[in-house]
Amino acid sequence: xxxxxxxxxxxxxxxxxxxxxxxxxxxxxxxxxxxxxxxxxxxxxxxxxxxxxxxxxxxxxxxxxxxxxxxxxxxxxxxxxxxxxxxxxxxxxxxxxxxxxxxxxxxxxxxxx
Amino acid sequence: xxxxxxxxxxxxxxxxxxxxxxxxxxxxxxxxxxxxxxxxxxxxxxxxxxxxxxxxxxxxxxxxxxxxxxxxxxxxxxxxxxxxxxxxxxxxxxxxxxxxxxxxxxxxxx
Numbered sequence: 001x002x003x004x005x006x007x008x009x010x011x012x013x014x015x016x017x018x019x020x021x022x023x024x025x026x027x028x029x030x031x032x033x034x035x036x037x038x039x040x041x042x043x044x045x046x047x048x049x050x051x052x053x054x055x056x057x058x059x060x061x062x063x064x065x066x067x068x069x070x071x072x073x074x075x076x077x078x079x080x081x082x083x084x085x086x087x088x089x090x091x092x093x094x095x096x097x098x099x100x101x102x103x104x105x106x107x108x109x110x111x112x113x
Numbered sequence: 114x115x116x117x118x119x120x121x122x123x124x125x126x127x128x129x130x131x132x133x134x135x136x137x138x139x140x141x142x143x144x145x146x147x148x149x150x151x152x153x154x155x156x157x158x159x160x161x162x163x164x165x166x167x168x169x170x171x172x173x174x175x176x177x178x179x180x181x182x183x184x185x186x187x188x189x190x191x192x193x194x195x196x197x198x199x200x201x202x203x204x205x206x207x208x209x210x211x212x213x214x215x216x217x218x219x220x221x222x223x
Binding site: 033035040041042043044045048058090101102103104105106107 | 117121147149155156157158159162200202210211212213214215216
C-alpha cells in the first residue's frame with residue numbers, strides 16, 4: 001500500500017499565486033487532515049474532513065480551502081499565497097477510533113517569495 | 114498557555130542511557146494520547162499510544178497521569194537510531210483533531 005501520498009514534495013510560489021497541494025490515501029480512511037509545521041510551533045491543524053463531502057476548519061484555516069469529493073482525495077488550495085504561508089504541509093489520515101493514530105504523508109515544503 | 118507543552122531539549126545522551134521526556138496538556142477532557150517520532154525533514158510517525166494503565170513497547174514505556182494532565186515517555190538503553198524529535202500528541206475528543214506539542218529533540222551520541 002502506498003499509504004498517504006502528497007504532491008508536490010517541493011514548491012516555490014510568488015506572492016499572490018494560487019496552487020493546490022494534492023493528498024491521496026489508499027487505506028479507505030474516513031478522517032483526513034491538513035497540518036502545517038513551522039519551527040518551534042509544532043503541527044497546527046488547517047482543515048479536516050470526517051468523510052466525503054464533509055469538511056471543517058481547524059486552528060489556522062485562513063488563506064486555505066479544502067474539498068472532499070471522494071474518500072481518497074483531500075486537496076488543499078492556497079488562494080493567494082503569502083510569505084507567511086511558507087511552511088511544511090502534511091496531510092494525514094486515520095480510520096478513526098480514539099486510539100488510532102494518524103498516518104502522515106511525506107510532506108510538501110512550500111516557499112512563498 | 115499552549116494546549117500541549119513539551120521541553121524542547123535538546124537532550125544529548127550517550128548510547129545506553131535512559132532518558133525521559135515529559136509533556137503536559139491543558140484540556141482535562143482529552144480522550145487519547147500518543148507519542149510520535151519525527152526524523153529530520155521527515156513526516157511524523159506514530160511511536161505508541163498512551164494508555165491510562167501505562168504501556169510498554171520494547172525499550173519504550175509511556176505513562177499517563179490524568180489527574181496531573183501529564184504524559185511521559187521513557188527510553189531505555191538508547192540507540193544512535195533513537196535520535197529524533199519526539200512529539201507529544203493529544204486528542205481532545207471529537208473528530209480526531211490531534212493537538213501536537215512542539216516536540217523534544219533527542220540526540221544520542223557514541
